[in-house]
Amino acid sequence: MSLTDSFIYIIRDNPVSQSTIQIASSVLNKVGGLIPVPKPKETLPALMTPAPLPQLFKLVGYSGLFIRLAGLSGAAAVGLGAYGAHSIMNEEGNEHRKRVFETANKYHFYHTIALLAVPLCHYPLVTGGLLTAGMLMFCGPCYYMSITGKDQLRRLTPFGGVCLIVGWMTMLI
Structure with missing residues (x-):
């Protein structure tokens, strides 16, 4: 994961940010404003298995x-x-x-x-x-x-x- 990807994840793609954006968007939609909610990219979680340690x-x-x-x-x-x-x-x-x-x-x-x-x-x-x-x-x-x-x-x-x-x-x- 690059620095840019990390920054984007922290600002936009993590669950807390997504929930905050959705709540803010729904509140503003009810008030009358329209904010498009960006859809997160569909990515598979990176499964990294650690290298086996020698006995x-x-x-x-x-x-x-x-x-x-x-x-x-x-x-x-x-x-x-x-x-x-x-x-x-x-x-x-x-x-x-x-x-x-x-x-x-x-x-x-x-x-x-x-x-x-x-x-x-x-x-x-x-x-x-x-x-x-x-x-x-x-x-x-x-x-x-x-x-x-x-x-x-x-x-x-x-x-x-x-x-x-x-x-x-x-x-x-």
Whole structure:
């Protein structure tokens, strides 16, 4: 519809204008004046069907692996959270292990949700790989230490943290 067609529709062809013109014409006809009522052009309504949107799972392509990985990681986070709530959090004392477990579980959940956005990134394999490696190297040793009390894997957590940070940064490019 062009600008002229839109203007004509607003002034003359829309139902409100047609009703107003007909009422005014009938009143003036009764008074004695004669105003011809223009007949609207007979047009068929334009039926426009929107283009079908591709299904979301088709958009992710080969990056759908990260959606599945996010599902697996989320299930693991829920399971580990339940285990921690019923075993570690019920133990008396050793607040440090409880805090470490809570931190690991919180970061595990956050980065599981971030994995869902990986297919939308420009470089999904790089971003997803870094986030996955970061979760394994950061959350894994934290879970291990809080469950067993041993801190042998503690040296991996800074590398996992760096992977997580760089993974988030790759979403910028």
